[in-house]
Amino acid sequence: MVTPRQIFSFAAGLVSSGTISEVQARQAAARAYYSIFLLVRDELNVDTSQTDKGVHQTVKDALFDEVSQTQSAPRYQRVALNLWPTLAVARIDADYHLNQPFPVTRGKEIVELARAIFTVYPN
């Protein structure tokens, strides 16, 4: 069994060494996004098996609904919703746009944005 926080730790480890390759930066950004995606999916118990939207959009919409309908939504959910598009675009760029540069600093920044969510995640 693996937890989303463990996936995030793996992502952070990819960009913590002295010399970091673009491949590491891309994988760090993609894993960081997925750590948040899985965290939200599991915490909100989102059923992605029967949706006419994409799985990612389904989870994001569930998060938006949860935050907008719950005045006392926890801080980690609010930060995750705010940062979701930034993480999602980075994951698309990292995984699919291989002919465009993906600087190491971007990988590090995406990891730090995801860390900001886990920092306020209570479990």
Add this chain to the structure above:
Amino acid sequence: MAGTGARSSRFRVGALHMPTVQDWSLSHFAHWAQGEEVNVRVRDRMVGVRVNETAQLSLARDTYIKAIKSIFGAEADASLACTEFESESIWSLAITTNSALPIGERVAKQIAVHDLVSEQTPALAGFFALRVDGDA
């Protein structure tokens, strides 16, 4: 302001030339409100956007830019971009500043911008991806 339902609608690519999104103001929409869709140029791409969504996009952009200037400084500005992937369109604001900021400061300021916007206008929470110059 509509919620995620409006945001997740499909965009359709069209052929008409219209002013850039950056040039738009709400007064423009009155001219185009009769049609279901208009076409806008986002940087070098043409993206079909429904009229109610263009209004939402313009309002969202203006709200975010106010917050960006409040957090990053009055000299900061932002330009609009769109990432289309599978059936999803993700709108981004690329923030330009006068000086390169360290990662920690870029992260803190991005979170602050989002906090400010989402506190003032909850419907805009998670509307834009942000990119800060110096990370590319």
